[in-house]
Amino acid sequence: MASGILLRVPQVDELRTANERYAATHPRRPLPAEPARRLAVVTCMDARLDPARFLGLAPGDAHVLRNAGAIVTDDVLRSLAISHHLLGTQEVVVIGHTQCGMTSFANDDLRGRIGAAAAEVDFLPFADVADAVRAGVRAVEASPLLPDSFRASGFVYDVATGRIDAV
């Protein structure tokens, strides 16, 4: 995985150009680190999802955690513990989505493609997104890193309609 100037592609230049345009309009009013709505969102990395837009979140409102599948992994629990204990969030919504790539493969498919380095890796595919979201909510509820008062609820986002439905 090479980096460095020789392998830099226009992608990075495009991001910098877009960022310069953004910075010209960046609000000068500082926001606190603590999320104003005391909310955390866990959702998928999927490129079609823009949780700030589909949940109506303003800058400063909520922590947003994203990984492949919106799965409540140990890394998500680490992040939620920091979110709650240091930055005051009181609630998380776990949001999976329809047409998720995580339903399209089995561990052995991906292990076969990557080779020996992946032999012991669980890529956490799932068959049913609503079940996966419910498991995520239960993982939050069961975590000893978060108090009983920390609320969790689950939703599925429909990539065709943009709607979230509770699970």
Added chain:
Amino acid sequence: MASGILLRVPQVDELRTANERYAATHPRRPLPAEPARRLAVVTCMDARLDPARFLGLAPGDAHVLRNAGAIVTDDVLRSLAISHHLLGTQEVVVIGHTQCGMTSFANDDLRGRIGAAAAEVDFLPFADVADAVRAGVRAVEASPLLPDSFRASGFVYDVATGRIDAV
């Protein structure tokens, strides 16, 4: 961590109301799951960061991964392996930010606050965000789950100005 109807607070109702407004304008043109710009972004969960806006990303452009600190954990490498091998991304940008909460505590502070359940947990705090981003880029480059051709670069986002700077 209780969930369920009795403990539902207005927060969830507000999210649903905002989502109904969003869905009325959701584009009816379906987007493919594969990110159009073959790009993945790893950044922090911080509520002040809206990577789609500060990088000029359109829906469908890029996978977005977020956790506490923009740290390239095993969960991020799991997600990037899926992103690359199944969904065709060729490049990642790792973006930390100024005023990150991860520089404000030590593991023992948080362990003391949470108690015995956290005694073995590394919350991954860091002293310098640029160093942390460089470590993340190196973790991508060193991962056997990704090919040498998968590019990685690192940036720090300034929450005061909205600008990204390469590290």
